[in-house]
Structure formats: C-alpha cells, structure tokens
Amino acid sequence: MADIDTKEPVYVTDKLIAEDIDAYLVSHEHKTMLRFITCGSVDDGKSTLIGRLLYDSKMIFEDQLDALQADSRKVGTQGQEIDFALLVDGLAAEREQGITIDVAYRFFNTEMRKFIVADCPGHEQYTRNMVTGASTADLAVILIDARKGVLVQTRRHSYLCHLIGIRNIVLAVNKMDLVGYDQAVFDAIVKDYSDFAASIGIESFTALPISGFKGDNITTLSANTPWYSAPQYAGTTLVEHLETVEVLSSVDADKPFRMPVQWVNRPNLDFRGFSGLIATGSVKPGDKIRVLPSGKTSTITRVVAFDGDLDEAVAGQSVTVCFEDEIDCSRGSVISVADNPPQAADQFESTIVWLADEALIPGRAYWLKLGTQMVSATVQEPKYTVNVNTMDRMAAKTLELNAIGVAEVTADKQIVFEPYADNRMLGGFILIDKMTNATVAAGMLNFSLRRSQNVHWQAVDIDRKQHAGLKNQKPAVLWFTGLSGSGKSTIANLVEKKLHRMNRHTFLLDGDNVRHGLNKDLGFTEADRIENIRRVGEVAKLMTDAGLIVITAFISPFQADREMVRSMMPEGEFIEVFIDTPLKVAEARDVKGLYKKARSGELKNFTGIDSPYEAPRNPEVRIDTTALSPEEAAELIVNTLLGDV
C-alpha cells in the first residue's frame, strides 16, 4: 500500500483497544448511530470518498486491500494508485461499466458513532434508488466537483433529499486539490448553491471544502485550506460534523406517542400484548392510551421485554405493551397517547415518486402499505408533476418511472395517519401492484381532503344491533338505479307502502327531494354527481345504523359510485335494485320532459344522452319494466328483501 496517498488515520481507538479492551467496549457500547446518504454525479468522487472513510476507520482489511490493488491495476482509473471506488462498487456488471447502479450500504465507526452510508447513484434514471437511500437517512452529503460547480444533478439530488424530508444537508465541495485549494472557487460554489437551496425551501446546509482522494478535511483539518478556519465557515472536518449532528430518532422521541401494531402476542389466556416499533414519543406504565381507528381508551400496564419489564420505552424501540382493559387492537391499529391522537381519513393529497417501468394507471386499485396498515387504494390523475432538473411544475396524465407528482389518493377504508412532514412512519407509504406484487411507488401523505380529520370515532353504548333489535327487523339499503324515467320513484314508493303496512320501519330517500335540501349546493358535474351519491350513501348508512330499511331512488349511473356505497355497508345489507328500462321506452315516457331538453342541448350531461349509464353487472334484483307492472315489481322486491332477511 505504498503507492496510495494516505495519511495515518487519526482514530486513537487502536491504542485503547490494545491497552484496555474493556474500557473500549464500554465506550463502543454507548455510541449512537447516524445513517446518511451520499449523492453526486458520476465523477464527483463519491465512491472514493466512501472508500476513504472506510479506509480511515480501518474498515478495509489487508486482504481486501491486496485484491483492491490488483483490481486497480486491471480496471482502475487512477493509474497505479489505489482506486477506492472499486472497493465500493459491488456487482460484477457495474464493475465492468464503472458505474454504481444500485443503492449499496456501507458501515464504519468513529470514536463517537456508528455510521451507515447509503451510496446512491447519480444517474437520472435512478431517482428511484436515491429516494430509497434517502428514506432512512438522517443526513445527506451532496458532493460537488470543485472544478464543475453546481450542476443540474446537484439540484436534482438536493431537491430529492429535501422532498424526502432530510433536514441535515452537507455540501461537500470535493476535489479541492484540483483547483489549488482556492478559497474563491469554494466561495463561489457555496454562493451559487445557497441561492438555489433557498429557492426550494432548504433552510440551512453545511459547506465543507474537501478532497476525498487526498484526505483533506475528512478526518483532520487540512493544512492546504488555512482560510477554512475563518468564522464564516463551518471550520469542522466532515467526520467531526457527522459525529455531532443530531439524529432523527432523538427528534422523534419528543413528539406525541404513536406505535403501529405489528403483531398481537397471545401465548396463553393470561397474557395479551401488542408488539410494534415506536414511531414517535415515549410510553411507560400508567400512560393513558387510545387505540385507533376504534377510538377506545385504556391504560398501559406493562412494557414487556425479554430481559425484564421496562420503566419507559422511546421512539425507535421495538416493544410489547399490555393494556388494563380488554379492548380491540390488532395488526394495523395504532396505539397513541389518549389526549392527542392522530387523524384518520381515506382521501389524501400525496406526493408520489413512481418507481416502476409500468406507468401509473389512474383509477386502478393498488395495495397501499402505511406503517402496518394495508388497504386498497386508487390514485387520481396527477395535479402536476415536478421536473427535477428545473423544479418546474408540469401537467401530466400519469406518472412514469422516476416521475415525481402530486395526486389525490383514495383508500377503500380509513387510514390512521399523520402528515409526512410530522411523522415519517405514519405519513410515508408504498404502493404495490396487485398483479405483479412489485413495489411501484413511494408516497408521502401531505394532508387529508376530508373534513373528518380531527374527528374521532365516538364509541356509543346503544349500537346498531340494539337499534335494529328494538324494531324487530334487519336493516338494509334497497338501492334503486336506472335511467331517468325508468320508474324508480314509482316502484320505490310502492315498495315503501307495502313494507309500512307490514310494520317495517322504513325511509325513502328520493333524488329530487335530497337535492332540495342536503345536496342543494351540488350541481351536475361529474365531481358533484359523485359527491351527491357519496352523501346519500352516508345518510343511508346512518339510517341503517338506526335500524331502518332505507330505500333510495337515484339514477346513480356509475358502477364505481354504487360500489363505493356498497363498501360502506356491512356485508349483505346493500341490495342493488336495477330498474331496467330501455332508453327508448324511458325517453318515450319522458314524464318530466327532460329527455326533450337533453336532446335539444338545453340540458347537459344527461344520463343516456350525452353521459353514459353503466348498468349493474350483478344486481341483487333486476326489474324488467317492459314485462312487469309496477305493482308486480314492488311485490318481487319486497319478497326478495324479506326472503333474504
């Protein structure tokens, strides 16, 4: 190793290890851990810097160094000198191409800390890998070649790090040896970067002049940059900075307690514990907690661990807790401090990074995994995508590989969440293709789109079963769907009269009537029609909770909207009644004169004319109005309902 340019590492541990191993072990035991990523363009010297950090902390052994020297002569780019990059670049294919194509994780220790480095590639097509590496990082080191200054790639990497929420950014101006350690060059680059950083919302960063190859300002302050100790500069070495910066988990420990439940531990009837990784805050016996989404409260009795119960556990620890009361809690639940719980919602604005070759299909259902919750979810057409080179917002119909966009995400049930900016574990999610099982996207929830966000489910003593029991009936929704003029209202009215005579407690929700009151703020655009149906669905659900048989008569032309209402109801309580009248027949009847108006263009978005009607594929009841009289139809529906009940 005579021909590499290395100074003796400054770590003093060797002496301590040799003289007092027990003292060394005690000091090592108390080290903290920092995870960081390095990003830079192809030739910024990233792998060389990491090789240097490993070398200086004695993580490169003689046999590896021997192999490295042999490799360096064969394929190296540093002449007869050691090519540290070869040490870091792992897979055979990329060794030949001379580029890093995936995220690689490296480890080294100093006196104070253990470090895990995610080495991220700088190529544009690998935004995916950078986002992956950044997602677990406390800090990012952004490398700049001093000869080239701030490049498009520098901006891209900075934007991505900021997007993933990395607060600690280090600007490492590398290859200072190749610009003669010139202060003016360094100052100009820092000024340039500073302007850009401010424009994308990076509040602060630490800039250092270094040479990964020569070792300047890595572990010791370099004699080549005497100007760097002036007060306007950080004046620290890279390692010193990495050793002292605050880690994410200690910031998280000061937030309110939240723990997603991974697994229910039930070895026997006497023990019931809930296991998980604490996302934020701390927990101790006696704490009042609330389980989401049920909203039930209890008190922590024990924080169980293999080596004896704990007095307290904090963010970042994997624990098992026990409650005083037997309340519902299972995988996917979130245990929270009782008086400050997170929100639950099913519709969000999210920032999404697309990771798969196959582009997003808006409206298609993907699996969404957030914490330990797994739901089915759809993504709308993006509101915009961001050009990571210029930061410009652009219109888009979909998200392609490596695209970053903002879009609405709708889940099929409520998710307990917090905005990503407040809580990575309850705000970060992945999307999984249901066919291929590939991880296709990473997302960050920004906020919920419903006003339900600060409302928590209130458990009540008289539940829907008791309401229905008093009325001596099984609640249900008879959901009539069909063209305008098909006979929905007429038949629905007859059905209610029949049921009423049979002492059933019913309520008829009619389309026109609801639009006079509850939904009078809604028009007939597609969005308003969907909202109209959603509200009716919610009202119908409340009424079934009260024990009623609800009859609704709405055109409800879209399959997806009817399915949405169906999914709100308990299994078997949604009875879809398709009033099947051919368009010709309905138009000929034209009781309200609406078809005439639609045909003349006076009425827009009219179902059957210039807006489609999606007929139900498998309705519980289908009424052919050309074959049955209204009375016969009502009879059939009532029989189906009661026969089924």
Next chain:
Amino acid sequence: MKTLTHLERLEAESIHIIREVVAEAERPVMLYSVGKDSAVMLHLARKAFYPSPPPFALLHVDTTWKFKAMYELRDKMARDSGMELLVYQNPEAREKGINPFDHGALHTDMWKTEGLKQALDKYGFDAAFGGARRDEEKSRAKERIFSFRTSSHGWDPKNQRPELWNLYNARKAKGESIRVFPISNWTELDIWQYIHLNDIPIVPLYFADRRPTVERDGMLLMVDDERFPLLPGEEPVLRSVRFRTLGCYPLTGAVESEAKTLPEVIQETLLTTTSERQGRAIDKDAGGAGMEVKKQQGYF
C-alpha cells in the same frame, strides 16, 4: 430525551423486520447455521416474541461435515428456545458420498445450495430468515433486506424491489419465496459486542484452545474427527487456535490465537488486518465475483 445507542437501534430494526415477516408470510422458517450471526439472529427472534417462543421452526441445512461442537450447541439452543429444529441433509449428496476432500466446490453446491433449495421446497416455506450481513462482502452490500427468489430460487440483482423507510413488501406469487436478512446492517464488531452484552451462548470454537491442526494450502485446518484424510508427512499438531467463522470443518481455516475470553476475541478482531471471510475457501472461486455468482444460483 434518551438517545438510543447504535446497538439499541440495530436491535429494534431487526426485531421489527422479524415481526413483519411473521405477520405477513404464511410459513416462515429461520435458517440456523449455529455460527455467531445465527446466534444473534436467534436471540433477536426470542426477544421479538417474548413471552411467546418464536412462532417458526429452526432449519439447519446440514452437510454432515460441521464441527462436532456445532452440533452440540445446535441441539441445546433448540431446546432452550422451545423451537422446533428441522435438520435437512441432501439425500443425493449423502448417497454419492460428497465430501469436501474429494469434491471441492461440488461439496458446497450439493450439500448447501441444493440442500437448501430442497429443504425449502419440501416444507413449503415461503420466507426464510438468514444471518447474512452487508459488511461481509461486496455483493451483499447491495442486497435488500427482503430478497425475492423465483420459484426456482434464482436471485436477480437488477430487479430488486425498492425498500423505503421501514416498509417491507412481503407480497409474492405462489411458489415464490423471500429470503429475509434481519441483521443486514450489523457489522462483525456489532455482533461480537451484542453477544458480549447479552451473554449469548456461542460455539466454544470461537475461543482459543489447544486443538489438533494441520497446515495445508496456507490454511490451518482442524482435525475434528477420524474422517480427515492426512496426506503423507502430515501430522496433527496441537496449536492454540480459534475460528473467526464456522462452516464445514475441512473448509474452515483457524487462526493462531491466545484469545480465551470474548473481550480478548474482540480485541484481536479489531486489531487484525485481514477480513473475516478470508478464512473461507468459498469466496475465492470465480475471481472477485465469486459470491455474486453463487447467490444467483441460489446460495444463501
């Protein structure tokens, strides 16, 4: 507020991973090789599910050529943890009498690589925990924590699922399986320190003792039983040695050492200048890419 130490963070991460697998896989199993990494992985599993025993079996893919002391500890640990121990030996390798002396690389291929595939297929395991660490070897540094294998157990390094935050995607098609590496982010020093702090039982071969050894091809090999064929002129010599890694005894080189306690072993490890896997013949096959090629073929 308390800042967690690096070992506390590593422990929490590993426990989280182990629990995710149990929650999402249908039939998980833990590959148990009886080495120090397996010892730590098993200990973490016991912590993850305490007071329940870990809800999966231990699987030892046996080559019949492990050190005697390893078989002893293996059986003891299965008893202590209350877990089922499955031992699998490739019947074809057994029938053909495959051994490390006569068959070289074929020995590892048949007993370990093929044996592992057969065992996973036989029991229908869809997730298998392994004790590999990213600091061991270059291609391991880029492997995911959840590593997918096709139904023929192949690994495609170009087509790995991205792993973000601590969200692991464990979904897979029928016939596919996952290899899960819960101690990916631990280094050799972390492993030793954790064993020290938690008093985890390990095979005594890790500590120096006077053992019968012969020197062959620059490696010190221990004559662990009478199956060791001595070459002309070879005579076992009692040397004070210990092992940095444990595998099949005829393939595992010892180092001369006086380190009889764990702190002494750690001291020696830290002051040494050769890497841990150097004592293993397997990594040297096929040039620098030896391990990567083996993994694509299905080696753990």
